[in-house]
Amino acid sequence: MEEVNIIPRYGGVIIHDCWASYLSYEHCGHGLCGSHLLRELTFVVDSNQYRWARNIKKLLSETCHIVSKREDKCLTEKEYANLQKRYRNNLTRGCKELPEIPPKPKNQRGKIAKSDAHNLLERLQKYETAVLLFAKERHVPFTNNRAERDLRMAKVKQKVSGCFRKQQYAHAYCRISSYLQTMAADGVNLLVAIQIALAGQISPRVNDGGE
Structure with a gap:
């Protein structure tokens, strides 16, 4: 990425799959690709039938459809605030729906392995702004x-x-x-x-x- 020298000189928003190398560029904005997230959510739903994942998938898909039909390609401030509320409520339910992560055994090195569902939920919580940016900024696409x-x-x-x-x-x-x-x-x-x-x-x- 350094040799290609596009991202280092770019001042807009880059849309990506949350790869750490992209996130290391702090001078530009970041948006998470909706298509990547939908595929991950589909896998979690098919594997575990988690309601929170199904609801988040539906919320993102519906919002993408609404935004794509708008001339200005974004939600109003009131609509975005409602989107945030629904998004956070579903993730809160997800924390309750997922099984607890077992404590780390004594003398065990490294991190405790988490399920795909746990990792996805944590990512959706941590990068909420990047996930929902397509609905707030008209120049940010839903997918890359x-x-x-x-x-x-x-x-x-x-x-x-x-x-x-x-x-x-x-x-x-x-x-x-x-x-x-x-x-x-x-x-x-x-x-x-x-x-x-x-x-x-x-x-x-x-x-x-x-x-």
Whole structure:
């Protein structure tokens, strides 16, 4: 991350899966990816049938749907306060619903292993602001799935080919991929986008730095 030098220079909000390396960058804001949380909550519900996890999952999904339909992409102050209240109440119920963590045996080193449900509940409590930030700030998305999808093919390419052999080939791959993703986001058919590029024509958005 330091060598790529994007996050160290970024001053906005980064959306991620709560990996400690991301959280170490204190100069920017943090939002936890809703899609990652929903997958974890689904696993906890399927594994243990915990009511608190089902309620949190429903609350996040419903709020995401409401926000996505809004023109300003956020809740009002009153709605956000109500969201916080419901969120905290469900986590409080979760603390009562989960079994107690057994005390650490004497002379045992390290931390006591906790269940996935315990770890998730503690994370939701500790990073409440980051979890609910999508509902408060209009520029913060619910998920970072789009970014991960954009990067996934580069990892597939790496696994299949092993490397790009030369740095200029890696730059060419990134430039082509970036162009196609930009055109797809504008609703342009990818085959048409390739024809436009081969014809020497440039999309106004790409020409303005959209790539």
